[in-house]
Amino acid sequence: MMNSTLPQIAMIYTNAPSELAEFVPESLDIHYYSSVKKLKKALRSNTPEKIFFHIIDAQSESDSIEIVDYVRTALASHSSTLVIFVSDTVSTTPSQIMNKADVDDVIRLNKEDTTFVQRKIARIIKRIIINKKHLMEKDAQVNMLTSVNRFSHQRQNIQALIASYAEALLQFCGGHSGLVVTPAKVTSVQTSQPSISQSQLDTVDDDTKQYIINLALQCKAPVVNLSPELEAMQALIEILPNPVASYLVFPLIVYNNNLASIICFISEDALDSVSTTQLNVMRDASLQLKIILERRFAESRMATHYQRLKETLAELQTTQNHLIHAEKMASVGHMAAGIAHEINNPLAFVISNFDPLDHYVETLISMVDLHEQLIQSINEIEQPVNQKLTQSIQSFKQTSEIDFVTEDIKALVHDSKEGLLRVRDIISDLGSYSRKESLENQLLNLSEVISETVRMLKYELSDEVEVQLLIDSDIQITSHKGFIQQILANLVKNAIQAHATSDKQTQQKIIKVEVTEKTECVLINVSDNAGGIPEKSRKHVFDPFFTTKDVGKGTGMGLSVCSNLAKKMHGTLTLAPMEESNDLDTTFTLKLPKQVGDE
Structure with a gap:
C-alpha cells in the first residue's frame, strides 16, 4: 500500500527542444541539456529514473551513445530508463541505434502521427512510474522485514525496537501518521514525513485515548479497516496532518498477550494501492515477530533464572561450608566436658605442687641466710661464732631434710612443666581442630x-x-x-x-x-x-x-x-x-x- 504520489523528473539531452515540445507530456519536470559535459556532471549528482536523448544529426547521435554508455558503465545505473527520440530527418533506423546503445526504447518522432508517439511516450512514462512504485514497495518491505529481524539480532531496548518497526510499517502501508499503543499509554510514531507530534497527542482527552487503547489491544492479528467509524476518535483525527480514509492495526502478540499495537492511519489516495499480497506479508511478519518476541522473552527469563540459580548455588555453597564448620564445632562442644576434665588433671597436680614448693623455697632461703652469716663470721675471724654457726647449719640441714628438698624440688618443677605442656598441647590440638581453615591444599x-x-x-x-x-x-x-x-x-x-x-x-x-x-x-x-x-x-x-x-x-x-x-x-x-x-x-x-x- 504505497503512496502513488511519485516525482516525475526527466533529463533530456537535445539541441532542438522546440521539436520535442509537442511530444513530451507537460506533467514531466524536464531538465534540458545541450552540453555533454554538463549532463554528465548532473548525472553524477543525481541519476533520475528517466533520461531521454534527442538525435537530430550524426553528432547528437554520437553524443547520445556516449552518454548512454557513461550511464550504464561508469555510473553502473541499470535502473534508469533510457529512451532515444530519433528525428524524421535522421536516416539511422531505431533498430540500428538499439544495436549500438544499451537503451530501453527508441522512438521515431513522426510528426504525421503525433498522437501515436505521444501515447507511446505516455506508456513508457507510466511503466517507469509503476516500476518505481514496485521498487519503493520492495524497499519498504525489505526495510520492514529488516526491522523484524532486529528484534532477534539486536539487544536494544524493546521500546526502541518497537518504535523503529512502527516507522518501517508506516512506510510499508503508505500511512501518513502512526501510534504505538500499550495498555498504559499511547505514543506517536516519529517519521521523516509530517506527522502528529507527541505534544499534539498529549492534548487529546483521556476518553479518546482509552478508546484507542481498547480498539488496538483487542486485535490478535493485523487488520485493515476500510470503512472505519471515526466518530469516537474525532479528537485525534482533527490533529492529524492528512484526512483518514482507513487505518491498519498491527498487534505484537507474546504468549497470547497483546504487548503493544501499532495503528497506521491511511489517506484516500493511498487506498488505491491496497494489496492482498502486502496484507499477507504483514501477517507473516506478525507471526515471525510473535516467534522472535516469545523466544526473546524466554531467553530473558532463562537468563534471570540462571542468575538466580547461580546466586542460589553460591548461597548453598556458603551454607554447606558453614554446615561443615558447624558440625566441627558441634564435635568441639561434645568434647568440652572431657577436655575440661583432661585440663583439670594436670592443672590440679601443678597447683598442688606449689604448696611444697613454697615451703622448700623458704627453707632454701633460710639455709642461704645461715651460709651468709657463716661467711661473714669467717671474714671477722671469730672462732666461737664460727663454731656456733656451723653447728646451727648442720642442725638446720638435718631438721629441714635439705638433701630431700633439693632432690624433690627438681621433680616438682619437672612435673609442673610437664603438666603445663600437656595443657598447652590440649589447647593447641583443640584450636587446630576447631579453626575454620581455608580450602587450600x-x-x-x-x-x-x-x-x-x-x-x-x-x-x-x-x-x-x-x-x-x-x-x-x-x-x-x-x-x-x-x-x-x-x-x-x-x-x-x-x-x-x-x-x-x-x-x-x-x-x-x-x-x-x-x-x-x-x-x-x-x-x-x-x-x-x-x-x-x-x-x-x-x-x-x-x-x-x-x-x-x-x-x-x-x-x-x-x-x-x-x-x-x-x-x-x-x-x-x-x-x-x-x-x-x-x-x-x-x-x-x-x-x-x-x-x-x-x-
Whole structure:
C-alpha cells in the first residue's frame, strides 16, 4: 500500500527542444541539456529514473551513445530508463541505434502521427512510474522485514525496537501518521514525513485515548479497516496532518498477550494501492515477530533464572561450608566436658605442687641466710661464732631434710612443666581442630595428622578401648588437613560411642586406624569390633539427618558432612561390606588421591 504520489523528473539531452515540445507530456519536470559535459556532471549528482536523448544529426547521435554508455558503465545505473527520440530527418533506423546503445526504447518522432508517439511516450512514462512504485514497495518491505529481524539480532531496548518497526510499517502501508499503543499509554510514531507530534497527542482527552487503547489491544492479528467509524476518535483525527480514509492495526502478540499495537492511519489516495499480497506479508511478519518476541522473552527469563540459580548455588555453597564448620564445632562442644576434665588433671597436680614448693623455697632461703652469716663470721675471724654457726647449719640441714628438698624440688618443677605442656598441647590440638581453615591444599604427613587427631580424642577413651595405629611414617599426600582431621575425628568418635553402647561381649575393645598406600591414592581404614551396623541401616548411613542414636544425642549430619568433605578432596568415603571387615565388625574407608586431581 504505497503512496502513488511519485516525482516525475526527466533529463533530456537535445539541441532542438522546440521539436520535442509537442511530444513530451507537460506533467514531466524536464531538465534540458545541450552540453555533454554538463549532463554528465548532473548525472553524477543525481541519476533520475528517466533520461531521454534527442538525435537530430550524426553528432547528437554520437553524443547520445556516449552518454548512454557513461550511464550504464561508469555510473553502473541499470535502473534508469533510457529512451532515444530519433528525428524524421535522421536516416539511422531505431533498430540500428538499439544495436549500438544499451537503451530501453527508441522512438521515431513522426510528426504525421503525433498522437501515436505521444501515447507511446505516455506508456513508457507510466511503466517507469509503476516500476518505481514496485521498487519503493520492495524497499519498504525489505526495510520492514529488516526491522523484524532486529528484534532477534539486536539487544536494544524493546521500546526502541518497537518504535523503529512502527516507522518501517508506516512506510510499508503508505500511512501518513502512526501510534504505538500499550495498555498504559499511547505514543506517536516519529517519521521523516509530517506527522502528529507527541505534544499534539498529549492534548487529546483521556476518553479518546482509552478508546484507542481498547480498539488496538483487542486485535490478535493485523487488520485493515476500510470503512472505519471515526466518530469516537474525532479528537485525534482533527490533529492529524492528512484526512483518514482507513487505518491498519498491527498487534505484537507474546504468549497470547497483546504487548503493544501499532495503528497506521491511511489517506484516500493511498487506498488505491491496497494489496492482498502486502496484507499477507504483514501477517507473516506478525507471526515471525510473535516467534522472535516469545523466544526473546524466554531467553530473558532463562537468563534471570540462571542468575538466580547461580546466586542460589553460591548461597548453598556458603551454607554447606558453614554446615561443615558447624558440625566441627558441634564435635568441639561434645568434647568440652572431657577436655575440661583432661585440663583439670594436670592443672590440679601443678597447683598442688606449689604448696611444697613454697615451703622448700623458704627453707632454701633460710639455709642461704645461715651460709651468709657463716661467711661473714669467717671474714671477722671469730672462732666461737664460727663454731656456733656451723653447728646451727648442720642442725638446720638435718631438721629441714635439705638433701630431700633439693632432690624433690627438681621433680616438682619437672612435673609442673610437664603438666603445663600437656595443657598447652590440649589447647593447641583443640584450636587446630576447631579453626575454620581455608580450602587450600598442603603437603601432609599422614602419620602426624592421624596421630594428632587420635591424641585429641584420647580423653574420650576408656581404659577398656585400645586404639591401634598402623601407619607408615613416610606416607605423604597433598590434601586438606582440616577436612581429613574432621572425617577421622568423626569416625573414631563414632567407634568410641559404638563401644560405649554395644552389648557385644569381647575380650578386648579395639579401634584400628590403618593406612594403605597405593600407586595413585591412599586408603585410610577406621575399624572397630563394637558389633557392627544393622543391615537395614547400612545403606542410609551417609543420608543427611539419618541417625541410630537416641533423640537429642545425634543430628545425623556427621557422616553426610564427612562424605561431602571427601568429595571436596576428590576422594570417597565408603562403608565396607561386613564380610570385608575381617575379624572386625565395621570398617569405614577414606580413599584420597596423593595429588589433587588424580582421582
